[in-house]
Amino acid sequence: MYVGSQNQLKAYDAYLIEHGYTIEQLIDYASDALLKHISSYQHIGILVGPGNNGADGLSLGLKLDETGKDVCIYYIGDYSRFSQGNRYYFNQCLDQLRMINLDETFIDEKELNRHDVIVDAFFGFGLNSAPRGLYKSVIDLINLSYRGDVIAVDCPTGLNCNTGTPYSTVLFAQKTIALSALKEGFLNPESQVFTGDVVVEELAIDNPFMEAGLYALFDKQDAQSMIKQRRYDGYKNMYGIDLLICGSHQYRGAPILSAKGALYSGAGIIKVMSDEKVIDLLPLSLPECIGISRYKPITKEELQGYDAILIGCGLSLEKESYLLTSDVLVNANSPLVIDADALTILSTNMSLLKDISVPVILTPHIGEFKRMWPYEEGADLMEEATAFAKAYDVILVLKGPHTIITDGTEHYRIASGNKAMAVGGMGDTLAGMITSFLGQGYAPLSAALLGTYIHGFTGDILARKRYTVMPELLAEQIPCAMYILSQKIEE
Ligand SMILES: NC(=O)C1=CN([C@@H]2O[C@H](COP(=O)(O)OP(=O)(O)OC[C@H]3O[C@@H](n4cnc5c(N)ncnc54)[C@H](OP(=O)(O)O)[C@@H]3O)[C@@H](O)[C@H]2O)[C@H](O)CC1
Ligand SMILES: [K+]
Numbered sequence: 049m050y051v052g053s054q055n056q057l058k059a060y061d062a063y064l065i066e067h068g069y070t071i072e073q074l075i076d077y078a079s080d081a082l083l084k085h086i087s088s089y090q091h092i093g094i095l096v097g098p099g100n101n102g103a104d105g106l107s108l109g110l111k112l113d114e115t116g117k118d119v120c121i122y123y124i125g126d127y128s129r130f131s132q133g134n135r136y137y138f139n140q141c142l143d144q145l146r147m148i149n150l151d152e153t154f155i156d157e158k159e160l161n162r163h164d165v166i167v168d169a170f171f172g173f174g175l176n177s178a179p180r181g182l183y184k185s186v187i188d189l190i191n192l193s194y195r196g197d198v199i200a201v202d203c204p205t206g207l208n209c210n211t212g213t214p215y216s217t218v219l220f221a222q223k224t225i226a227l228s229a230l231k232e233g234f235l236n237p238e239s240q241v242f243t244g245d246v247v248v249e250e251l252a253i254d255n256p257f258m259e260a261g262l263y264a265l266f267d268k269q270d271a272q273s274m275i276k277q278r279r280y281d282g283y284k285n286m287y288g289i290d291l292l293i294c295g296s297h298q299y300r301g302a303p304i305l306s307a308k309g310a311l312y313s314g315a316g317i318i319k320v321m322s323d324e325k326v327i328d329l330l331p332l333s334l335p336e337c338i339g340i341s342r343y344k345p346i347t348k349e350e351l352q353g354y355d356a357i358l359i360g361c362g363l364s365l366e367k368e369s370y371l372l373t374s375d376v377l378v379n380a381n382s383p384l385v386i387d388a389d390a391l392t393i394l395s396t397n398m399s400l401l402k403d404i405s406v407p408v409i410l411t412p413h414i415g416e417f418k419r420m421w422p423y424e425e426g427a428d429l430m431e432e433a434t435a436f437a438k439a440y441d442v443i444l445v446l447k448g449p450h451t452i453i454t455d456g457t458e459h460y461r462i463a464s465g466n467k468a469m470a471v472g473g474m475g476d477t478l479a480g481m482i483t484s485f486l487g488q489g490y491a492p493l494s495a496a497l498l499g500t501y502i503h504g505f506t507g508d509i510l511a512r513k514r515y516t517v518m519p520e521l522l523a524e525q526i527p528c529a530m531y532i533l534s535q536k537i538e539e
Contacts, residue, residue, distance in 0.1 A: 049248055049265045050229040050257040051461060053210050055428055057173045060228065061100075063260035064253070071133040074251065075100060078201075078227050079107035081249035085199060085225050086112060086167060093163035095186065096123040096138075097170040097205070098130045104201050104227070105169025106137035109145055120146045120163070122155065124170075124182050150182055157193040165197045166190060168219050172202035173231060178215035179206050187219045200224040203231050204242050212239030225249055229262050235450045235461065263430055263452075263459035268533070271501045274494055275534045278314070287316035288355040288487025292480065293342070293376060295322040295362040296369070302362025302388070302476045304333045308523035309480025310358075311336055313502065313530065315487055321350075346372060348379040356383050356486035360390030361476040369393060374400060383407040383486045383495075387479035388416075395419035401440045407492040411445040411479050434459055445482065445496050447475060453500060455493050462497070464504025468511035473519035478503045481526070505529050509539075 052060060064074060082104065086092060094109050096102040102123070109119045121141055130138060141147060148155070160166070170183060179187060187206060190198065198221045203209045206218030212233030224243040226234065233239050234246055258264065279286070290310055295303030303320050310318050311334070319338045320330060327339035351357065359376050363369045373393040377384070377400045384406055386394060391412050394400060398420060401408065412420065414429075421436045430452055437444040438456030446452040450461040482499035490498060503522070506529040510517045532539065 049267065050262040051232055051235065051265050052229045052262040053232040053428060053430070054173050056261050056263075056430070057209075057229065057231070060257075060260045060262055063256065067256070069253070071100065071131075072136050075103045075107050075133045075137065077251040077253060078104045079111055081227060081251060082108050082201060082225055083111050085223065085247070086165060087115065087117075089117070089165040089197075091118045091163045092165050092167060093120050093122060093160070094167040095170045095205075096121055096134075097183075098125050098134060099171065099174045100131050100133050101172030101174065101201055101203075102169050103131060103133040103137050104172075105167055106134065106141050108167065108169070108201075110137065110140055113145055120148060122148050122150055122186070124150045124186070150186060155186070155189070157189070160190065160194045161196065163196055165199055166194060168198055168200040168205050168221060170205040170219070172227075173209045175203075175205065175209070175215070179217055184217045187217050191220055197222045200243065202227045203233075207233065207239060207242050209233045212236030214242060218242050220244075223247065227251065228255065229257070230265065235265075258458060263454075263461055265450075265463050266453070266460045266497050266501055267463035268505070271498060271505065272533050272536050274490075274498050275530065276488070276490075277534060284316035287314055288484065288489070289317040289319070289353065290315050290356045290358070290483050290487040291319050291321060291351070291354045291382075292361070292483065293321045293346075293357065293359040293363070293372070294476070295320070295326040296364035296366070297323045297325045298364045299362030300326050300329055301473060304329070305473045305476040305519050305523065306358060306361045306480035306483075307334050307337050308520065309477035309503075309526070310484040310487075311480075312523050312526040313481040313484040313499065315484040319354075342372070344368060344371060346375045346379065348381075351376065351379050351381065354382045354487075355489070356385065356483045358385040358387065358479055358483040360387035361479055363389040363393075365389055365392060370396075377401070377404055380404070380406055383409070383492055385409045385411065385479055385483045385486065387411045388475065391416045392419060398440070401442065407486075408442040409445060409482055409486070409492055409496050410442050411447060411475065411482065413447045413475065417444075417446055430454070430459055443492050443496050445478075445500060447478070451500050451504075453493070453496050458493065460497060462500045462504055464501050464508050466504070466508055466511045466517075468514055468517045469504070469507040469522070471516055471519060474522070477519045477523050480523075502526065502529055502533065505533065
């Protein structure tokens with residue numbers, strides 16, 4: 049399933065038109081996709097706005113009328129301001145359908161309730177602010193007095209399609225038929241009270257989703273098909289020997305959380321290279337791990353023989369950490385995950401990334417990302433993330449709600465994760481998990497996607513009965529979550 053912000057969706061339509069479709073054709077495809085969701089109703093009222101969302105409603109009205117339905121179109125405003133596609137269908141409707149101009153005719157509760165469904169085609173992703181004037185009055189009337197179903201075309205009118213929050217007035221829908229792609233705001237679980245059930249309908253064309261800038265939602269099905277079964281003759285080395293260069297005398301918990309994330313998500317052998325104080329703690333917290341005391345400077349030889357390396361969690365920002373990070377970045381010859389303090393250090397000398405020959409995954413939160421790639425307030429995060437990944441030839445895991453993952457060519461958001469997981473240490477566990485999947489032989493982009501999805505999925509299971517989810521508990525639940533996914537168990 050694909051997702052887009054308002055700008056990306058506008059660009060998507062422009063891309064389709066550049067590649068030979070006319071707007072009238074696209075509206076025709078859109079109404080084809082809508083038809084099956086409305087065809088079980090007999091008396092249908094369609095609210096039509098001035099743009100192409102309204103045009104979808106008009107084209108749908110014509111098709112419903114042809115199948116013998118009782119259709120009434122309600123429109124507002126001045127024909128001269130209607131979009132090209134809207135006018136094309138509006139003219140056909142004038143000859144064929146009952147058309148009510150709400151500027152001239154008042155609708156009351158009785159008139160409204162004659163319909164067993166109201167289709168909301170007032171505004172889609174083109175709405176830029178709260179619906180005003182008559183639009184607002186009609187929406188208020190329907191919310192208060194209409195007792196049948198409301199089905200929204202593409203997006204409920206009044207909902208900000210980027211954030212999933214209402215502008216002020218919003219038309220509550222029982223169901224929303226999102227055309228082509230999910231609107232980014234629908235990822236916000238709080239939008240569901242306005243959208244009702246969301247169904248995505250792709251247009252029956254050769255959809256160029258990613259080429260045209262939309263991104264994919266990596267979901268449970270994707271994770272289920274990506275996760276590998278363990279082999280009956282498997283042995284520990286087969287599942288990766290991973291080195292975690294994490295922790296310091298100041299931060300002794302972070303490496304434990306990373307190591308737990310790595311081990312519980314299937315790594316064969318985990319070695320933690322750290323400060324003596326961390327190494328002393330390791331057997332008590334995680335006896336499965338091997339501790340290596342950190343000496344400086346780190347040599348190429350010390351970094352040999354690993355399937356994946358993680359650097360950063362709890363490393364501290366002491367001078368020694370700067371030297372260590374640059375040594376590891378220069379000498380690593382296994383796929384590398386860079387997290388937390390190592391990212392802050394990297395941001396002081398981004399040219400270090402230019403000389404790395406191994407695959408690199410960076411896992412910043414927004415603050416860390418901004419330090420590496422300053423961008424203007426209000427910029428599109430997915431565009432910035434993609435540009436960064438391309439410029440530095442890395443995989444970027446940009447943490448936040450529905451974490452963004454991109455290698456500069458493909459772009460994803462992760463369907464799992466929740467607000468109960470906003471707890472210190474959660475990122476350490478995630479970095480360990482991604483390292484583990486790298487070490488198990490997943491391609492770097494897959495390791496990032498799968499690690500992040502499973503992290504969120506485990507958190508989602510735990511959050512069903514918890515206000516907050518602790519990283520250590522999450523790590524310990526990873527094997528159960530992976531069992532559910534790998535066995536395709538219905539929950
Ligand atoms: N690929 C696809 O899936 C397709 C989807 N389609 C549908 O097209 C709409 C988007 O159409 P668009 O014309 O871009 O936008 P809208 O119809 O949502 O609205 C545009 C008009 O709304 C006016 N506007 C904006 N904000 C307000 C407001 N607060 N109050 C009143 N009017 C407002 C805007 O006026 P401007 O002066 O700002 O230009 C426009 O007149 C999408 O949602 C799908 O339903 C197509 O079928 C193509 C393929
Ligand atoms: K709508």
